[in-house]
Amino acid sequence: MTEPLLQVEDLSISFPSAMGLVRIVDDISFSVGREVVALVGESGSGKSMTGRAIMGLLPSRAKVAAARLSFDGHDLTAEKGWNSLRGSGLGLILQDPKYSLNPAHRIGRQVEETLLLHTRLSAAERRERALDMLDKVGLPDASRIYSSYPAALSGGMGQRVMIAAMLINRPKLLIADEPTSALDRELQDQILTLLRSLSEELGMGLLLISHDLQQVSRYADRVMVMRRGRIDEQMASADLANARSDYTRALWAARPSAATYGTRLPVYGEQP
Ligand SMILES: Nc1ncnc2c1ncn2[C@@H]1O[C@H](COP(=O)(O)OP(=O)(O)O)[C@@H](O)[C@H]1O
Ligand SMILES: [Mg+2]
The missing domain is CATH 3.40.50.300 (P-loop containing nucleotide triphosphate hydrolases)
Structure with missing residues:
Protein backbone atom coordinates (compact mmCIF):
# COMPACT_ATOMS: atom_id res chain seq x y z
CA MET A 1 0.00 0.00 0.00
CA LEU A 90 -1.10 21.64 -0.97
CA GLY A 91 -3.98 23.91 -1.98
CA LEU A 92 -6.68 25.56 0.09
CA ILE A 93 -9.98 27.22 -0.70
CA LEU A 94 -10.95 29.11 2.42
CA GLN A 95 -14.46 29.67 3.71
CA ASP A 96 -13.59 33.23 4.72
CA PRO A 97 -14.66 35.61 1.91
CA LYS A 98 -11.96 38.16 2.75
CA TYR A 99 -9.47 35.85 1.00
CA SER A 100 -11.40 36.07 -2.25
CA LEU A 101 -10.39 37.86 -5.43
CA ASN A 102 -8.67 41.24 -5.41
CA PRO A 103 -10.91 43.75 -7.23
CA ALA A 104 -7.91 45.80 -8.42
CA HIS A 105 -6.24 43.08 -10.47
CA ARG A 106 -7.24 41.34 -13.67
CA ILE A 107 -8.45 37.73 -13.41
CA GLY A 108 -5.54 36.37 -15.45
CA ARG A 109 -2.94 37.77 -13.10
CA GLN A 110 -4.70 36.31 -10.07
CA VAL A 111 -5.13 32.88 -11.62
CA GLU A 112 -1.45 32.78 -12.59
CA GLU A 113 -0.05 34.00 -9.29
CA THR A 114 1.11 30.62 -7.93
CA LEU A 115 2.85 29.87 -11.23
CA LEU A 116 4.75 33.12 -10.90
CA LEU A 117 5.76 32.30 -7.33
CA HIS A 118 6.45 28.59 -7.64
CA THR A 119 7.55 27.85 -11.22
CA ARG A 120 9.91 29.24 -13.87
CA LEU A 121 7.32 29.23 -16.65
CA SER A 122 7.44 32.11 -19.13
CA ALA A 123 4.63 34.68 -19.35
CA ALA A 124 3.29 32.99 -22.49
CA GLU A 125 3.33 29.56 -20.84
CA ARG A 126 1.59 30.93 -17.75
CA ARG A 127 -1.10 32.50 -19.90
CA GLU A 128 -1.64 29.27 -21.78
CA ARG A 129 -2.00 27.29 -18.53
CA ALA A 130 -4.39 29.92 -17.12
CA LEU A 131 -6.61 29.88 -20.20
CA ASP A 132 -6.67 26.09 -20.13
CA MET A 133 -7.65 26.05 -16.44
CA LEU A 134 -10.36 28.72 -16.88
CA ASP A 135 -11.76 26.51 -19.59
CA LYS A 136 -11.54 23.39 -17.39
CA VAL A 137 -13.59 24.98 -14.61
CA GLY A 138 -16.35 25.56 -17.13
CA LEU A 139 -15.99 29.28 -17.80
CA PRO A 140 -17.05 30.27 -21.32
CA ASP A 141 -14.81 32.58 -23.35
CA ALA A 142 -11.67 32.12 -21.23
CA SER A 143 -9.63 34.77 -23.04
CA ARG A 144 -12.20 37.47 -22.33
CA ILE A 145 -12.39 36.49 -18.66
CA TYR A 146 -8.59 36.41 -18.47
CA SER A 147 -8.42 40.13 -19.13
CA SER A 148 -11.51 41.10 -17.09
CA TYR A 149 -11.68 42.46 -13.55
CA PRO A 150 -13.60 40.58 -10.80
CA ALA A 151 -16.45 43.13 -10.85
CA ALA A 152 -17.38 41.84 -14.31
CA LEU A 153 -18.13 38.36 -12.93
CA SER A 154 -21.15 36.85 -11.19
CA GLY A 155 -20.65 35.13 -7.80
CA GLY A 156 -20.63 31.69 -9.38
CA MET A 157 -18.07 32.72 -11.99
CA GLY A 158 -15.90 34.26 -9.26
CA GLN A 159 -16.02 30.97 -7.35
CA ARG A 160 -14.90 29.11 -10.49
CA VAL A 161 -12.05 31.57 -10.97
CA MET A 162 -10.89 30.92 -7.40
CA ILE A 163 -10.99 27.18 -8.01
CA ALA A 164 -8.98 27.68 -11.22
CA ALA A 165 -6.41 29.76 -9.30
CA MET A 166 -6.10 26.99 -6.70
CA LEU A 167 -5.82 24.14 -9.22
CA ILE A 168 -3.49 25.75 -11.75
CA ASN A 169 -0.30 24.49 -10.14
CA ARG A 170 -1.82 21.00 -9.87
CA PRO A 171 -1.86 20.50 -6.12
CA LYS A 172 -1.62 16.92 -4.91
N1 LIG B 1 -10.16 33.01 17.04
C1 LIG B 1 -10.78 32.17 17.88
N2 LIG B 1 -10.52 32.19 19.21
C2 LIG B 1 -11.12 31.33 20.05
N3 LIG B 1 -12.01 30.39 19.67
C3 LIG B 1 -12.32 30.33 18.37
C4 LIG B 1 -11.73 31.20 17.40
N4 LIG B 1 -12.25 30.89 16.20
C5 LIG B 1 -13.13 29.89 16.40
N5 LIG B 1 -13.17 29.53 17.69
C6 LIG B 1 -13.98 28.45 18.27
O1 LIG B 1 -13.50 27.23 17.75
C7 LIG B 1 -14.56 26.32 17.52
C8 LIG B 1 -14.41 25.66 16.18
O2 LIG B 1 -14.53 26.63 15.15
P1 LIG B 1 -14.48 26.24 13.61
O3 LIG B 1 -13.35 25.31 13.36
O4 LIG B 1 -14.51 27.51 12.85
O5 LIG B 1 -15.86 25.44 13.43
P2 LIG B 1 -16.56 24.93 12.10
O6 LIG B 1 -15.69 25.25 10.94
O7 LIG B 1 -16.75 23.46 12.30
O8 LIG B 1 -17.87 25.63 12.05
C9 LIG B 1 -15.85 27.11 17.65
O9 LIG B 1 -16.55 26.63 18.78
C10 LIG B 1 -15.43 28.55 17.84
O10 LIG B 1 -16.20 29.17 18.85
MG1 LIG C 1 -16.03 26.43 9.28
Missing part, protein backbone atom coordinates in the same frame (compact mmCIF):
# COMPACT_ATOMS: atom_id res chain seq x y z
CA THR A 2 1.26 3.50 -0.80
CA GLU A 3 1.45 6.14 1.95
CA PRO A 4 -1.56 8.47 2.23
CA LEU A 5 -0.85 12.05 1.10
CA LEU A 6 -1.93 13.63 4.35
CA GLN A 7 -1.44 12.05 7.76
CA VAL A 8 -2.83 13.62 10.91
CA GLU A 9 -2.23 11.93 14.25
CA ASP A 10 -3.45 13.13 17.63
CA LEU A 11 -4.03 16.71 16.56
CA SER A 12 -5.28 19.05 19.29
CA ILE A 13 -5.94 22.79 19.07
CA SER A 14 -6.61 25.05 22.06
CA PHE A 15 -7.28 28.74 22.56
CA PRO A 16 -6.57 30.75 25.72
CA SER A 17 -9.72 32.13 27.34
CA ALA A 18 -10.71 33.76 30.65
CA MET A 19 -11.25 30.22 32.00
CA GLY A 20 -7.89 28.91 30.83
CA LEU A 21 -7.13 26.94 27.67
CA VAL A 22 -10.21 25.79 25.78
CA ARG A 23 -9.73 22.76 23.58
CA ILE A 24 -11.61 23.14 20.31
CA VAL A 25 -10.03 20.20 18.48
CA ASP A 26 -9.42 17.21 20.70
CA ASP A 27 -6.95 14.53 19.69
CA ILE A 28 -8.14 13.70 16.19
CA SER A 29 -6.43 11.32 13.73
CA PHE A 30 -7.15 10.72 10.06
CA SER A 31 -5.47 10.40 6.68
CA VAL A 32 -6.34 11.37 3.11
CA GLY A 33 -5.00 9.73 -0.05
CA ARG A 34 -5.77 10.39 -3.71
CA GLU A 35 -9.48 10.26 -2.97
CA VAL A 36 -12.35 12.54 -2.03
CA VAL A 37 -12.95 12.69 1.72
CA ALA A 38 -15.62 14.84 3.37
CA LEU A 39 -15.11 16.34 6.84
CA VAL A 40 -18.60 17.14 8.11
CA GLY A 41 -20.20 18.35 11.31
CA GLU A 42 -22.41 21.10 12.66
CA SER A 43 -21.21 24.69 12.84
CA GLY A 44 -18.57 25.21 15.54
CA SER A 45 -17.44 21.57 15.62
CA GLY A 46 -13.84 22.45 14.65
CA LYS A 47 -13.73 21.70 10.91
CA SER A 48 -12.23 25.00 9.74
CA MET A 49 -9.66 25.04 12.55
CA THR A 50 -8.57 21.54 11.51
CA GLY A 51 -8.10 22.70 7.90
CA ARG A 52 -6.22 25.80 9.01
CA ALA A 53 -3.94 23.79 11.31
CA ILE A 54 -2.88 21.65 8.34
CA MET A 55 -2.06 24.76 6.32
CA GLY A 56 -0.37 26.63 9.19
CA LEU A 57 -2.99 29.36 9.06
CA LEU A 58 -4.25 29.35 12.64
CA PRO A 59 -4.27 32.60 14.61
CA SER A 60 -1.01 32.94 16.55
CA ARG A 61 -2.79 32.63 19.92
CA ALA A 62 -3.80 29.07 19.07
CA LYS A 63 -1.86 26.24 20.71
CA VAL A 64 -1.38 23.27 18.39
CA ALA A 65 -0.10 19.82 19.34
CA ALA A 66 0.22 16.78 17.09
CA ALA A 67 2.05 13.46 17.18
CA ARG A 68 2.22 13.73 13.41
CA LEU A 69 1.18 16.22 10.76
CA SER A 70 2.70 15.22 7.46
CA PHE A 71 2.01 15.86 3.81
CA ASP A 72 3.60 13.83 1.03
CA GLY A 73 6.62 13.01 3.20
CA HIS A 74 7.04 16.58 4.54
CA ASP A 75 6.69 17.34 8.23
CA LEU A 76 4.15 20.17 8.41
CA THR A 77 5.05 20.99 12.00
CA ALA A 78 8.55 22.08 10.91
CA GLU A 79 7.81 25.78 10.45
CA LYS A 80 10.05 26.27 7.39
CA GLY A 81 7.99 23.96 5.20
CA TRP A 82 4.75 25.94 5.37
CA ASN A 83 5.37 28.57 2.73
CA SER A 84 6.87 26.37 0.07
CA LEU A 85 4.04 23.84 0.44
CA ARG A 86 1.32 26.45 0.20
CA GLY A 87 0.22 26.97 -3.37
CA SER A 88 2.32 24.11 -4.71
CA GLY A 89 1.57 20.63 -3.43
CA LEU A 173 -4.16 17.70 -2.25
CA LEU A 174 -6.83 20.39 -2.13
CA ILE A 175 -8.56 21.35 1.10
CA ALA A 176 -11.86 23.05 0.25
CA ASP A 177 -13.61 24.62 3.26
CA GLU A 178 -17.30 25.15 2.44
CA PRO A 179 -16.26 26.16 -1.08
CA THR A 180 -19.83 26.72 -2.21
CA SER A 181 -21.62 28.04 0.89
CA ALA A 182 -22.26 31.48 -0.67
CA LEU A 183 -23.91 30.09 -3.81
CA ASP A 184 -27.37 28.88 -4.68
CA ARG A 185 -28.12 25.18 -4.60
CA GLU A 186 -27.86 24.49 -8.31
CA LEU A 187 -24.47 26.18 -8.56
CA GLN A 188 -23.28 24.35 -5.44
CA ASP A 189 -23.97 21.04 -7.12
CA GLN A 190 -22.24 22.17 -10.33
CA ILE A 191 -19.10 23.22 -8.45
CA LEU A 192 -18.98 20.06 -6.35
CA THR A 193 -19.39 17.96 -9.50
CA LEU A 194 -16.56 19.93 -11.05
CA LEU A 195 -14.24 19.48 -8.04
CA ARG A 196 -14.99 15.77 -7.98
CA SER A 197 -14.27 15.25 -11.68
CA LEU A 198 -11.13 17.42 -11.62
CA SER A 199 -9.83 15.41 -8.67
CA GLU A 200 -10.29 12.23 -10.73
CA GLU A 201 -8.76 13.78 -13.84
CA LEU A 202 -5.74 15.29 -12.06
CA GLY A 203 -5.31 12.43 -9.57
CA MET A 204 -5.71 14.94 -6.76
CA GLY A 205 -6.75 14.22 -3.19
CA LEU A 206 -9.66 16.36 -2.01
CA LEU A 207 -10.68 17.13 1.57
CA LEU A 208 -14.14 18.63 1.35
CA ILE A 209 -15.24 20.47 4.49
CA SER A 210 -18.97 21.02 4.93
CA HIS A 211 -21.81 21.20 7.43
CA ASP A 212 -24.11 19.44 4.95
CA LEU A 213 -23.58 15.70 5.20
CA GLN A 214 -26.33 14.84 2.77
CA GLN A 215 -24.93 17.08 0.06
CA VAL A 216 -21.20 16.30 0.23
CA SER A 217 -21.59 12.57 0.75
CA ARG A 218 -22.79 12.38 -2.85
CA TYR A 219 -19.37 13.60 -4.00
CA ALA A 220 -17.11 11.89 -1.45
CA ASP A 221 -15.71 8.38 -1.26
CA ARG A 222 -15.56 8.56 2.54
CA VAL A 223 -16.95 10.81 5.24
CA MET A 224 -15.52 11.77 8.63
CA VAL A 225 -18.10 13.11 11.04
CA MET A 226 -16.83 15.71 13.49
CA ARG A 227 -18.58 16.66 16.71
CA ARG A 228 -17.34 19.04 19.41
CA GLY A 229 -13.73 18.80 18.28
CA ARG A 230 -13.65 15.02 17.90
CA ILE A 231 -14.10 12.66 14.98
CA ASP A 232 -17.21 10.75 15.96
CA GLU A 233 -17.27 8.27 13.10
CA GLN A 234 -15.55 7.60 9.75
CA MET A 235 -17.11 5.53 7.01
CA ALA A 236 -17.58 5.00 3.28
CA SER A 237 -20.32 7.28 1.92
CA ALA A 238 -22.09 4.20 0.62
CA ASP A 239 -22.49 2.94 4.22
CA LEU A 240 -24.09 6.09 5.65
CA ALA A 241 -27.54 4.57 5.81
CA ASN A 242 -26.10 2.09 8.34
CA ALA A 243 -24.23 4.64 10.48
CA ARG A 244 -23.70 3.53 14.09
CA SER A 245 -23.43 6.91 15.80
CA ASP A 246 -26.68 8.67 16.73
CA TYR A 247 -25.09 11.97 15.73
CA THR A 248 -24.27 10.76 12.21
CA ARG A 249 -27.76 9.34 11.91
CA ALA A 250 -29.25 12.68 12.98
CA LEU A 251 -27.16 14.63 10.42
CA TRP A 252 -28.10 12.12 7.76
CA ALA A 253 -31.79 12.29 8.63
CA ALA A 254 -31.69 16.10 8.40
CA ARG A 255 -31.50 15.87 4.63
CA PRO A 256 -34.27 17.58 2.71
CA SER A 257 -36.91 15.19 1.50
CA ALA A 258 -38.76 15.46 -1.81
CA ALA A 259 -41.68 16.87 0.19
CA THR A 260 -39.75 19.74 1.85
CA TYR A 261 -37.19 20.48 -0.86
CA GLY A 262 -37.60 23.99 -2.22
CA THR A 263 -40.15 25.08 0.40
CA ARG A 264 -39.30 27.75 2.97
CA LEU A 265 -38.23 26.50 6.36
CA PRO A 266 -40.16 27.92 9.31
CA VAL A 267 -38.55 31.01 10.85
CA TYR A 268 -38.55 31.28 14.63
CA GLY A 269 -40.89 33.97 15.91
CA GLU A 270 -42.57 34.52 12.54
CA GLN A 271 -46.38 34.79 12.56
CA PRO A 272 -47.99 32.00 10.55
